[in-house]
Amino acid sequence: MITIYCDFYCTQQIETDNYTWVVNKIQDYIPLRQRLRRALDAQDRDYTVYVQSRILAQWLEDMRDYDLQVVRWEEIDLRDRFRQKFDFALPSELDDAAIQDLQLLNLPKPDFAAATDPSGWIIGQLIDPIWRTTNLYQGHLADLSVWAVQKGQIPVSLMTLAKARLNQWIDADNRYNIFLQCMGQDSWQQAGEAVLLRWALKAYPSSFTLRQQFECASIEDCDRHLNLCRDLLRKYEADLKCFWSSWLARNPTPEAMIVAVKWMSGLADVELSIVEQWAQKNISLLTLPIIDLIRHRFSLFSEARNVLRRLESLVRPPLPQISDGNWSTEEWLNWATVEYMPYFSWIIRNRQPRDLQIDLANRFADWLVGKYPELQFNPNASIVTNQLSRIQELIDSKQADVVLWFIVDGLTWWQGKKLSAICAESGMGVPEICPTLSGLPSVTSISKRAIVQGYFDKTNTNKPISQLLKTRLGCEKVSVLVYTQPSDMEMAFVADAKPGIYALLYNALDEQNHHSSSFTDDESVDGHLNLIARLANQSFQQCLKQGFKAVGFVISDHGSTLLPPQCSVKKVPKIAFEFNDDNTPEGTTQSIYQGTRCCAIDKTLSADDLRYLEQDWYYLSKDAYNLPYDFLIPKSYAAVERRPGGWTHGGATPEETVVAWIELQPTPILVVQPIIKVEGYLTPNQASTLRVTLVNPNSVPLKTVRLTFTGTQATWNTIPAYSDSSIAELKVSIANSKGRSELLEWLLNCEVGGQSWQFSGQREVPIKRFQVSQVDELFDNI
Numbered sequence: 001m002i003t004i005y006c007d008f009y010c011t012q013q014i015e016t017d018n019y020t021w022v023v024n025k026i027q028d029y030i031p032l033r034q035r036l037r038r039a040l041d042a043q044d045r046d047y048t049v050y051v052q053s054r055i056l057a058q059w060l061e062d063m064r065d066y067d068l069q070v071v072r073w074e075e076i077d078l079r080d081r082f083r084q085k086f087d088f089a090l091p092s093e094l095d096d097a098a099i100q101d102l103q104l105l106n107l108p109k110p111d112f113a114a115a116t117d118p119s120g121w122i123i124g125q126l127i128d129p130i131w132r133t134t135n136l137y138q139g140h141l142a143d144l145s146v147w148a149v150q151k152g153q154i155p156v157s158l159m160t161l162a163k164a165r166l167n168q169w170i171d172a173d174n175r176y177n178i179f180l181q182c183m184g185q186d187s188w189q190q191a192g193e194a195v196l197l198r199w200a201l202k203a204y205p206s207s208f209t210l211r212q213q214f215e216c217a218s219i220e221d222c223d224r225h226l227n228l229c230r231d232l233l234r235k236y237e238a239d240l241k242c243f244w245s246s247w248l249a250r251n252p253t254p255e256a257m258i259v260a261v262k263w264m265s266g267l268a269d270v271e272l273s274i275v276e277q278w279a280q281k282n283i284s285l286l287t288l289p290i291i292d293l294i295r296h297r298f299s300l301f302s303e304a305r306n307v308l309r310r311l312e313s314l315v316r317p318p319l320p321q322i323s324d325g326n327w328s329t330e331e332w333l334n335w336a337t338v339e340y341m342p343y344f345s346w347i348i349r350n351r352q353p354r355d356l357q358i359d360l361a362n363r364f365a366d367w368l369v370g371k372y373p374e375l376q377f378n379p380n381a382s383i384v385t386n387q388l389s390r391i392q393e394l395i396d397s398k399q400a401d402v403v404l405w406f407i408v409d410g411l412t413w414w415q416g417k418k419l420s421a422i423c424a425e426s427g428m429g430v431p432e433i434c435p436t437l438s439g440l441p442s443v444t445s446i447s448k449r450a451i452v453q454g455y456f457d458k459t460n461t462n463k464p465i466s467q468l469l470k471t472r473l474g475c476e477k478v479s480v481l482v483y484t485q486p487s488d489m490e491m492a493f494v495a496d497a498k499p500g501i502y503a504l505l506y507n508a509l510d511e512q513n514h515h516s517s518s519f520t521d522d523e524s525v526d527g528h529l530n531l532i533a534r535l536a537n538q539s540f541q542q543c544l545k546q547g548f549k550a551v552g553f554v555i556s557d558h559g560s561t562l563l564p565p566q567c568s569v570k571k572v573p574k575i576a577f578e579f580n581d582d583n584t585p586e587g588t589t590q591s592i593y594q595g596t597r598c599c600a601i602d603k604t605l606s607a608d609d610l611r612y613l614e615q616d617w618y619y620l621s622k623d624a625y626n627l628p629y630d631f632l633i634p635k636s637y638a639a640v641e642r643r644p645g646g647w648t649h650g651g652a653t654p655e656e657t658v659v660a661w662i663e664l665q666p667t668p669i670l671v672v673q674p675i676i677k678v679e680g681y682l683t684p685n686q687a688s689t690l691r692v693t694l695v696n697p698n699s700v701p702l703k704t705v706r707l708t709f710t711g712t713q714a715t716w717n718t719i720p721a722y723s724d725s726s727i728a729e730l731k732v733s734i735a736n737s738k739g740r741s742e743l744l745e746w747l748l749n750c751e752v753g754g755q756s757w758q759f760s761g762q763r764e765v766p767i768k769r770f771q772v773s774q775v776d777e778l779f780d781n782i
Contacts, residue, residue: 410510415661
């Protein structure tokens with residue numbers, strides 16, 4: 001018999017042989033008729049012919065006259081094949097050509113819901129899953145617009161189904177009509193852009209020409225597609241710039257800027273640029289409420305952070321109040337950090353007159369010099385010498401296994417605040433940042449020595465700071481490691497760290513400050529602060545992995561100030577000598593002498609000498625201030641011998657003497673609940689021994705572990721990371737239960753990185769019901 005298949009869409013993958021033929025060209029006709037002639041004579045064989053050309057099928061029409069037992073014709077029906085494969089009928093809008101063009105028979109097997117909405121399933125597969133939606137959700141129009149902008153192509157054969165789906169959506173929400181309108185004239189992309197840009201420009205005035213172009217679209221919340229909206233707005237930067245430049249030129253007032261910011265999208269670079277240009281031209285009109293409004297409007301714009309920082313530096317903060325002479329130390333420090341420092345920063349950044357600022361600083365200096373002798377003997381005073389006692393307390397009480405101590409030379413208060421913010425943004429805990437007073441005079445060789453010793457020492461010594469620190473803290477119980485290079489400290493935490501104190505004497509920031517003539521909070525300063533924060537974070541993480549309780553501290557020996565351009569320059573009195581701060585990098589022979597704002601005296605002064613010095617100098621007696629020499633500090637902002645080109649220190653102004661005390665804690669890590677495994681069975685009314693295994697799936701060890709299992713406890717000092725070998729045998733008793741098993745509750749307490757954790761759960765344990773004799777028990781575990 002001969003079977004002829006009409007397969008005009010070439011749906012079959014055929015392997016030809018002597019009895020199976022495929023014809024699709026005119027040239028195949030004559031050879032085919034010759035084969036068919038021979039096949040008609042061969043009664044004992046079956047032949048199959050696949051005809052893939054309609055012309056050839058017409059030429060073979062005469063073969064239909066043969067009896068069905070001789071020649072059988074089969075029409076390959078694509079729609080029928082579709083129904084057989086997918087178990088539902090093909091939508092009538094799709095013909096055989098569409099089935100072939102779209103390769104519908106190659107689609108994957110559908111889910112059960114496809115049969116209820118075949119059209120939706122097909123366009124969802126071939127266009128985008130968003131087209132399958134029948135129940136519109138909040139944000140669907142925005143998602144459709146994103147598809148239109150990024151893809152926006154629909155095969156011609158599916159256009160009828162797409163239009164039908166759009167009409168369904170329009171019945172539920174007329175806003176979709178914009179896409180139906182574009183089907184016959186413009187692109188899908190234009191409709192999608194209109195929806196996205198209408199939302200981005202929603203607050204703009206209706207008179208804005210660009211907004212008018214998108215009035216055909218309704219407003220849809222597109223805040224999940226900010227990056228795409230921002231990209232689209234870049235095409236219209238010229239329009240936006242022209243509008244705002246013209247509008248603000250006509251309305252150069254703070255009220256107009258407030259209105260403008262409220263109108264802006266908060267997504268366009270050009271908007272932010274216009275705002276900054278206006279602020280720079282109108283510094284006197286810029287206020288903190290305007291900046292707060294800008295921050296809110298551009299809160300979704302990551303690039304706004306640096307612009308806001310620059311704008312904040314332009315706003316003059318409130319004038320600091322003047323002390324009534326009865327403030328406490330805490331009130332002075334609060335005033336210095338909350339009121340004076342922001343005002344001082346604004347003065348220096350914007351090169352404003354310094355008369356009031358200098359007067360305020362002088363008042364603080366008068367108070368500090370008079371108060372300081374009693375502060376250094378107060379263990380609760382906010383003074384740099386007291387941080388050491390805090391570290392010793394944590395070590396002695398075993399509240400910390402590892403202490404990271406960053407002694408940063410010349411870290412000013414504002415730099416310390418920025419460092420704490422960087423640490424917090426990195427995920428570290430910053431439980432405390434508070435103002436504290438440096439040593440007097442505010443020079444490295446005096447103040448840093450006092451920090452590492454915990455007190456001011458009248459002894460004149462040339463011992464390196466690292467040696468003083470090791471001598472002060474070193475003992476058999478505590479390991480003290482002192483580093484002068486961050487890379488060396490970093491290497492100490494690459495491998496396993498040991499309990500102890502890790503101190504970094506970081507001098508690079510102070511050296512940079514000495515060479516800077518602008519306010520010291522720029523990107524170059526950020527580099528130093530980011531380095532310290534990264535080092536602290538990495539060290540903390542290693543401590544957590546090893547199960548150590550770790551804490552970090554940051555302190556500075558002094559701040560610094562920038563002297564006025566026309567400051568007075570004092571000659572060193574004949575009874576004194578110039579005191580240069582030796583900032584020698586330890587481990588080297590090179591000394592870096594920095595000129596300071598103080599000089600020293602190594603002889604006894606007469607009453608006449610003191611009266612002569614009183615007008616221009618503060619006198620620091622070595623006995624009253626616990627110093628190796630008597631010191632002279634120039635009053636106000638005078639230089640000694642020569643005016644330095646950069647920032648300097650040694651005086652008693654707030655910016656030189658008020659520094660940051662920072663305490664750091666490790667980044668909290670996610671602790672996964674340990675796994676409790678139980679082997680054995682329970683016997684009613686008897687004590688049963690259960691084998692309990694505690695599995696620690698965490699990357700950090702568990703410390704001081706206590707497992708309570710139905711009233712019975714097991715403890716472990718440490719369970720290593722990823723351990724599954726912590727086993728305990730517990731005696732458990734239950735009453736006469738009628739079930740086949742018993743749910744036993746457990747409670748686990750432990751410490752991870754010094755933090756307490758508690759977990760609880762239940763385990764099902766089988767109950768052994770049958771009665772056995774003592775002899776049978778002997779065979780129980782064989």
